[in-house]
Amino acid sequence: MVFTQENRILDHHQILQKIKRMAFEIYEHNFEEKQLVLAGIHENGYFLAQRLAQELRAISPLEVTLLEVRLHKTEPLTHDIAISPVLPSLTNTAVVLVDDVLNTGKTLAYTLRAFLDKDCKKLEIATLVNRHHTRYPISATYTGYSLATTLREHIRVVLAEEEWNAYLL
Template identity: 40%
Template sequence: MKTEPTLILSEEDIKIKIKRIALQILETCLEDESIVIAGIEKNGATLATLISEEIKKISDQTIVPVRVKLDKKNPLQSIEVSLESSAYENKSLILIDDVLNTGSTLMFAAKHFLEVPLKQFKTAVLVDRNHKNYPIKADFKGISLSTSLNERVEVNFESPARAELV
């Protein structure tokens, strides 16, 4: 028996969470001239863009956008990054994805960035499901959600934006 998705975040809720995450990032990177915002494709990159736009509204700090592409089903394959590593070396870097489930996607993307000396490294997610199999946490999160392993969280940034438990 298939059940209807349960709305966990409305479009307005998501906007509020994004603004709060942006403020937390700014607070953490207050002394930095620029902040590297790395979004994991596809939804993580969309969330990273929305957070970057929010930061730009309230700060003069330069935002350096980075797109991270990896095969989520086989994260040991090569990771593609839209920026040379020298561009984020010794800078504060925030790695962003939409949902933190087991932690594998965030962990393998983090491994790539941690091979370069950084000023600081933080992670941000919209939804933290608390099912981590890897030793990684979200430094900034919109919502923590306890779910069963059978459930899925889907984030849709199309209008109206929403996050649902499926």
């Protein structure tokens, strides 16, 4: 895969702006909550959840808990979903699942099963880029960047230490 200036759709500064705006939206929809759980899907989703947690702590009194969700993305039914740290309960807690790209919705749909039996107060989805090719009944509550693409095109989000970019390939 070739990452170039021509196929970059978001740079470091733009990604930070999107995260900040998403944090404000999340707070606006959850301002009555005392606690909020951000559950980031390994690896980029968790990194984004960390940044969202930072922003939320800076702008709100919410007690933000961060979880990392690990699942086998190509064979989700044959492997367990791991959530760490393990919380004693999510009953009556608002939860936001976080991932970098919403493509078909498969990853998020399978991740939902780990939270459906936890009696969450509400379960929302935040994604940096939404491609609008969902095949599963999943929609993002919070989206950083919405982009209509062809089925042959792909989005690659790079969240390395010094380089944060999103590319259309």
